[in-house]
Amino acid sequence: MDNHELRTRFSGLTTAHVADGCLRAGVPLRCAPAALRAVEPGDRLAGRVLPARHVGSVDIFLEAYQSAEPGDVLVVDNGGRLDEACVGDLVVLEAQGAGLAGLVVWGLHRDTADVRAIGLPLFSLGATPAGPQRLDPRPADALDTATVGGWPVGRADLVLGDDDGVLFLPSDRADEVLSVAESIRDTERRQADRIRAGDTLRAQVRFADYLAARRDRPALTFREHLRAVGGAIEE
Numbered sequence: 001m002d003n004h005e006l007r008t009r010f011s012g013l014t015t016a017h018v019a020d021g022c023l024r025a026g027v028p029l030r031c032a033p034a035a036l037r038a039v040e041p042g043d044r045l046a047g048r049v050l051p052a053r054h055v056g057s058v059d060i061f062l063e064a065y066q067s068a069e070p071g072d073v074l075v076v077d078n079g080g081r082l083d084e085a086c087v088g089d090l091v092v093l094e095a096q097g098a099g100l101a102g103l104v105v106w107g108l109h110r111d112t113a114d115v116r117a118i119g120l121p122l123f124s125l126g127a128t129p130a131g132p133q134r135l136d137p138r139p140a141d142a143l144d145t146a147t148v149g150g151w152p153v154g155r156a157d158l159v160l161g162d163d164d165g166v167l168f169l170p171s172d173r174a175d176e177v178l179s180v181a182e183s184i185r186d187t188e189r190r191q192a193d194r195i196r197a198g199d200t201l202r203a204q205v206r207f208a209d210y211l212a213a214r215r216d217r218p219a220l221t222f223r224e225h226l227r228a229v230g231g232a233i234e235e
Helices: 003-010 015-025 059-066 089-097 112-118 171-196 207-216 222-229
Strands: 045-053 073-077 085-087 102-106 122-124 145-148 151-154 157-162 165-170
Touching: 003 045, 003 171, 015 157, 015 165, 015 171, 045 059, 045 102, 045 145, 045 151, 059 073, 059 089, 073 145, 085 102, 089 102, 089 112, 102 145, 102 157, 151 157, 157 171, 165 171, 207 222
Parallel strands: 045 073, 073 102, 102 122
Antiparallel strands: 045 157, 145 151, 157 165
16 A cells, blocks of 8 residues: 555545554554644644654654655654653654655654744654764664554554554555444444434444343343444444
8 A cells, every 4th residue: 555545545534544543454553642643733643654763863754755656655763762862853844845744653752843943743752952962773674664562563564643642554554444443433433423313333233232232142242242243432
C-alpha cells in the first residue's frame, strides 16, 4: 500500500479503529506508549516508516531525507531519552521540504512555537530547551531500523497517528487490517445512531441474553457473545 492510498483510507478512521482491526485480523498490536503525543492536538499522520537512530547529530536525519519518498514519516529513535531534544524546527522544516508527512520522535523535541508554525505533524514525548551534548558511534544500521517503546520498525512498516496516539502496521497486512477497521467503524456508527434514537446499547447487544447464557456457561465471555450477535464495542 502506497502513502497516498494509506492516507486516503486512514482519513475516515481513527487509530482506535485500526487497533481493533489488528486484534480482529490477528496482526500483532504495536502501539507506542501513551506518552508519545502530537505537539499540536488534532494533528494526524499516516505514511511509510522512514527510520533514523539518533546518535547526537542531525546529519542522520538529513541523510534519511535523501532516500525519502513523498508521504513518508520520519521515525526517530532516541532511546526515549528525556534529557535532550533531538529534533528542532530546522529538522522539521527540512522534512516538510522533502515531502514528508510528519515525524514521530521516541524522545524529545524543542523549538515548539516554530514547529507549530511550520504545521507538519510531530509526535514526541515532550519538549526541552536542551539539545544534544554528545556524539556517540553510529550503528551500521542506523537508517534501517528504529525502536519505539520497545517495538522495532523499519521500511516495511507503516505508521499512523492521531489524538489517541501512534501505532505501526506491517505494510503487507495493511489492506486487510484497514478493511476490518472500516467494518468495525461502520458497525459502531450504526450502534451510536441507534443509542441516540433511544435504542440502548444493552438492548442492541442483547445483554440480558448474555447474562442468562453466562449463568449456564460461566466461562462464556462477553467478546464471544458480541461476535455471535454482531456487536463491535470490543474486539
